[in-house]
Amino acid sequence: MKNVTIRLLGVGNSIFQPEVVIYDGSGCIVYSGCAYNGMVQVMLCCNRCYRVIARCCLTQTAAVIYIGKNDIYGINMNTFCQNDENLVTFTLSDANYSNLPIEKGEVILWQR
């Protein structure tokens, strides 16, 4: 692993710093936080791909970065994310016992 800097181009030192979430290849969150001066620093594994989602005001960008020899990676925040994805949380509880969480299961979404 090495310390990697991800620069969110077009943000700079704006007061509106993006929220950044980084996922590994398994879809697990490896980083979640706010950028500082348009940058985040995070320990990532070499030779791996990571998915970066940066959300700021009405702008959201998703990009995949491959951690190679470089230590700095740039993501352009000036373009809107065409996929327009949101990180969404779903809760599932028992209908007859208020707020009793379902211990395990799946919710399946079919886009209409």
Place this chain on the structure above:
Amino acid sequence: MAKIITITNGTGSADVINGSYTVAADVTGYDNTSINPSSIVVSESTNTYAFTVSATGTLTLHVSEDGTSSGTPIVGATFIRTDASGTEYGNAITTDASGNAVFNNVPFAASDAPIIYYKQTASDGNHEFDNTVQNITMTESTQTVEITNALGAIRTFNLTDANYENLPIDSGSLTLS
């Protein structure tokens, strides 16, 4: 194409594109057709969506003095569903004249059935009871559990005069509440 969200302890997260979706559930032990709501619209402004699902099993708790189906029934014993740590959920149930209290809409499955946790919160005032969290998995749609609430032990109470050591009080009563 389907988007599958894995639920663990009531919560799951995923990247979901804004749009309209039909919702299905796959939860062992529950009626998956009862998923509610069955459709959602994912939008930019909302990042949390809540669903419920219902089960159809019936768990009967039969409380008696000796813990058998023919034992003296205990009337008025109360129970409530919990999670593993004892946090309570739903409404309490109370044993009837036959000593039966019923949890409706509980999950069951031939294999990998969810664990049902519950605890007793009171007896009838004359019997001892275990208030620790109990658990069961149901492999059939109806099941009865026998529970013992033993008669309270015989205790001896002495009442004497405070100013004349050991002088017994001839008559009177003590009320414990």
